[in-house]
Amino acid sequence: MFTTAIRRMSFLPRLVDEGRTHIQLRELPRSALLTDLRRLCIRNQLLGVTDVAIDYHRFLPTGRAYLTLAHTDNLHKNLQALDKASVGSLPIRAVSAPPPRFSHGRLYKTETQRKVFAGNGPHGGILSRMKHVVVWGLPGKISGEAVENYLRDFRLDNMDGKSAAVKVELPTNTFSLYSRYLVRPTSTAEAHRLVRQLHMSYYEPEQWGKRYQLRARVVY
Template sequence: MFKSTAIRRTSAAARRVDEGRIHIQLRELPRSALPADVRRLCIRDKLLGVTDVAIDYHRFLPTGRAYLTLTHPEQLYKNLQALDKSSVGSLPIHAVSAPPPQSNPGRVNRNGTQGKVFSGNGPHGAIHSRMKHVVIWGFPGKMSEQAVGNYLRDFRLDGVDGKSGAVKVELPTNTFSLYSRYLVRPTSTAEAHHVVRQLHMTYYEPEHWGRKYQLRARVVY
């Protein structure tokens, strides 16, 4: 009887915390999972009222988490029950209610003269144009935005929030890396995937650096 009472009290407390929530956080997703994979999960498990699927990022790389936005709080518990013991790509996942997700700028501190800093943290990497941004990393650490833009001159790129060419993804304060990471905005989704196909797992100027700088590229969803 004591155990049953404790369970009921825990459930009641959880419901008070969850009251009014319209977001579900999915955890332990494969890092390769795309929004399309999560949407298929929603269809397979017959989830109700899902209006948005957002992959969570850290410096524009997937964290293994995603957020579902629902139309109404009444759908929360039904969907959590439907997701119990669910999986993506044969791997079990965990679903919990969540407050509204917020983009986290991390510990990047820069003065105002540099303008907007792209940390790439949070749902959708805290950017707005879905599937039209690409993150590329593995460039030399001191490589400039102008040099990266020149290296990518054969691709069709737009500016990123008013900045032309490639924009550096800044490191958190008091950290150091031998490599640098850049965000670019191709002119279309097709061009974004073209950039990834052409650059991913290639080497930056191998005739000069050999295999020292291997590039990786991903579309940000």
């Protein structure tokens, strides 16, 4: 009877995982890039991976990522291959997962009807990979137009009447002296150039000194 119980318990993970085609990677370094995760897939000889997506909260990495598989038959083989896997010499965890929420860049509206991005979920909920940059540390009340003007030395995509700088939504009932914006350069190369020049610089130091130190990251 005891042997039968153990045998039944061994089937439980497969019953829970049945039909799943996603693997969630956990305990990733916050600095991990898509290239690191793709190397992980190649190094561990994963099968049928069709998409690799970093998970974000307000466009900042959560330390998690999702692998999408072509077929559920690949799930358990890949989970076994990822046992004791590491990224950047740090051990990670891999578990089966239901399909993650993906908002496809949905725009939300605040009470003042300003359009803002939430920036949550795989790829931060945006479709155009590596062509967006999140910039934070800006003055709390700065407008999108002022952000675009501040970044006028960079090539931003504001074609078709679309704003090239969109405010990132604050969680409900929270307040901050700083603001966060999603900026859309015209190319991946321009996105990386913007990050190199903007990250750890100061916003208008002639006026504000070192009050507003900026951070910038490409959204993958």
